[in-house]
Amino acid sequence: MRCLVPDSAVSSPDPIDGGSTVTHYSIFTLARNALDYHENWPEAWRSPDPQPEYDVVIVGGGGHGLATAFYLAKEHGITNVAVIEKGWLGGGNTGRNTTIVRSNYLLEGNAHFYEKAMELWRGMTAELNYNVMFSARGVLNLAHNDAQVDAFQRRGNAMRLNGIDAEWKTVGEIRRMAPLLNFSREARFPIYGGLLQPLAGTARHDAVAWGYARGADSRGVDIIQNCEVTGMKTEQGRIVGVETTKGFIKARKVGVAVAGHTTQLFDMVGLRLPIESHLLQAMVSEPVKPALDTVITSGAAHCYISQSDKGEMVFGGDLDFYNSYAQRGNFPIIEDVVSSACELFPAFTRLRLMRTWGGIMDMSMDGSPIIGKTPIEGLYINGGWCYGGFKATPGSGWVFAHTIAQDRPHKLNECFSLERFETGYVLDEKGAGPFPKAH
């Protein structure tokens, strides 16, 4: 597997704050714990009861919420923070995605934001002292006709102009990268070339949530699991706290990062949003020996595939295309994704499908996220991630922490404001119009 991480991106580990009891993970702590059969590892984070009051309450203990808390503490010195999660950490979309990390976007706003996230991905394992298994194995978008070749090359050029790595790959080069692909001219999806982002790749999704949780906790953030927010209290247009299943928690500022339930939270303060909740499925095959060392995507076949470190082929495809809050889908999409995967990789017809699952996507009206202020003072939104939330995790937390701390968006998320739908400055990467299921 190629590892193209530039030296400059691997910074030395950030020192954990003084007074903390957090164990620094290293080969030495591993060896020391091996001596007593790994039975005495300390907990990676505390499980405190909520305090009556915080400077900032983050609703949602997924990657985005935890990253926000981490960067609030690390970059802005705000440590009187609670992250409130109704289930367990990373049990929502953080643990349900296909782990792909990339920034191969055409539009300016998206390009710079996602590239910031890529920069943070490269240094994340060192920054968190937690192995998130980021693997810069490249993401290749296959082109199956002349029009796609033109469109992809245009996007590749736009990426390079924005300082993002992009390379056009010919059929011969793709043949060497992924020999199992179907290169027949008779194929349903004949391969004409592909756009590669070499520094894109995958990361271990659960580890991202756990790493940020540990990093935030060590800086004084309270992480409160199994605690559902049931109401939000405002006074004269200002947020004053949240009602939870563990009582009322007073807060000067509240940031909401709850993916598919974003509109549910904002219903509590009477705000309607340009978001619909939709269902996206993913699936894995049985584990097999290494066969695919990059990420292959095909927009035409509606399929993206990579091989996990355990050996499973990880597949994803389209939405189920109807509004849903059920974390499970229907069979037609599974069949569609699997048949696309088998068309692209004929050898995969021999694989058995091991698991399928679903997650709830907060599909926005232009396909881009919403990160910023709301009409209610002290209440901030981080949502509308559609099906691209995982790759944004560090960048999302980084700009959201800035937005909350400074009470104004960072330059990188100005374009993701909630007002853009009123002012007409929508960021529609796909040009699909105000139809959430189409993005």
Add this chain to the structure above:
Amino acid sequence: MRITCPWCGERYLSDFTYQGDATVERPSDPDKVSDAEWHDYVYLRDNPKGWHDEVWHHTNGCRKHFKARRNVVTHEIASTAPMSGELTGGDK
């Protein structure tokens, strides 16, 4: 998920295309609405977690549009009706 087309009867999901929230109403005179009202119509949705009235198209059948009241948590369908008809059932 199986859906009952008001004209063709019960069919499998793959016969149909989802066409969105049926409660959204286009302002009758677009020239007279404010920007805020137009924004509301084009972009804002209730997105309820429970019973949802929606439009479906019997794409691979009679190609007619119709309405359905569907629970978006359980995927249960309480009733379907022609576009001019009334939906019943659910606790809506």
